[in-house]
Amino acid sequence: MIYAQGAMILSPSSKDAVDPLSELLAVLGVRSIRCTRLEAAGDWSLAFPAQARLKFVAVRRGRCCVLLPGQSAFALATGDVFLVGHSPYTVASSPGVDPVDGMALYAGSDQDVVCLGGHETVMLGGGVAFSSEEAGFLLEALPGFMHVAAGAPSASAVRSILDLMENEVGQSRPGNALITARLAEVLLVEAIRAHIADHGEESCGWIGGLAxxxxxxxxxxxxxxxxxxxxxxxxxxxxxxxxxxxxxxxxxxxxxxxxxxxxxxxxxxxxxxxxxxxxxxxxxxxxxxxxxxxxxxxxxxxxxxxxxxxx
Missing domain, CATH: 1.10.10.60 (Homeodomain-like)
Known part of the structure; x- marks a missing residue:
């Protein structure tokens, strides 16, 4: 038993412990956002606004960089994945290229694949939005940017899921939308797990606490x-x-x-x-x-x- 504030209270048993991440995602009513693909070559830059969502972007081929407000450009290579919360961001071939509106390029309901001059760089994007007004509780508690390196030992599950996703995005096979949505949700959780395993001790906020x-x-x-x-x-x-x-x-x-x-x-x-x-x-x-x-x-x-x- 534990004594606190002058009164005796019973200690809860260990079976009461639950997984906070699963609980938060359940309460917040997550729903998958559309999975997209970008193929690009030469000089290019796409800007995306802040939204109440948790998004992943995976580099499947080539190199690029991601820019967030007030931070230096972060270089990414084949196999890298990053997660971004409630923050605007830009993905580009290099930091000096003037960005265009990335949302406009994917504006059509069937516009899941965008091609910009070639396929030197290929990227997949997806993630979850929240049906609850309480999304801020999670997004404010997470780092604004999380990176999962291609060679991280904990990223093997992420790589496997990305292979499956690449076979689905942009296709029109039966059940395609359902499969990509579920894979995106699983990928997001696996990427968070990988970030905790590899960077948790360095992270501030809720992720640092879980680590x-x-x-x-x-x-x-x-x-x-x-x-x-x-x-x-x-x-x-x-x-x-x-x-x-x-x-x-x-x-x-x-x-x-x-x-x-x-x-x-x-x-x-x-x-x-x-x-x-x-x-x-x-x-x-x-x-x-x-x-x-x-x-x-x-x-x-x-x-x-x-x-x-x-x-």
Whole structure:
């Protein structure tokens, strides 16, 4: 048992731990965005706007670079994959080429393949968008740019899925749309896994937290039992750390203190449930760990500016 804030509370069992990434994607209502192909040669540059989505771009042949606001150009080669969140970005043959609107080139519903002068460079793109208003919780917690190198030991699954995708994009075989959508979703998760395995210790934000054994366990415990009366001391004890050391490490890794993160996820989950009319206010308050609807209502209004009865 754990003692916290002068009261005795039972420690939740390890079976309560869940996978936070799977839970977030389920709550956010992911849906695949269209998978596309780019073939290009010579000088070219395509700019894409910021959107509430998580996108991957894979270089299947050749070389290119990706440019994000305020950052130096990042060189990519055959087999490299990058993921980009809620940020504008440009892919180009080289940094000095003036970009054109990439979205316009793919504007047609059947325009999945764009050819620009040849096929020295071939790229595949895809990813997921979110049907939930809570997408910001995930996108703000992830690095704006994640790179998975072609030679990374953890990227073998990514390479296998890309081989399958390349056989589907731009084709008109039965079930093509379904296969490419599902492959895109699996590829995205595998790319995140590969990034965690190869760069997790260097990453700030949520990915950095999942990569750390102790902080990752704490995140799983919070997501696994959202209604439990967690304290910093209780979480620290569960992961075998002192209270102060745990609080400092969690804040450094995740970018916000443990109970601030927990409160944010409780609000995110509660609004998801209320918007879908899955339960009334009192039931939702209990589900996310509030002792009374009144306390829940005050917290909800602080977060969203209106009462939970308005969704």
């Amino acid at each position: 750390d054994r102790r902080i990752g366990k704490a995140l799983c415990l919070m997501h696994g039992n959202i209604a439990f009366p967690w304290t910093v001391g209780a979480l620290a004890a569960q992961v075998g750390m002192s209270r102060s050391a745990f609080a400092a490490l969690f804040t450094r890794r995740v970018g916000r203190p443990p109970l601030d993160y927990l409160a944010g996820w409780r609000m995110t989950l509660s609004r998801h449930l209320l918007l879908r009319n899955e339960a009334d206010v009192a039931s939702v308050a209990a589900q996310v760990g509030y002792a009374s609807p009144s306390a829940f209502g005050h917290a909800f209004k602080r977060s969203f500016g209106h009462s939970p009865r308005k969704g």
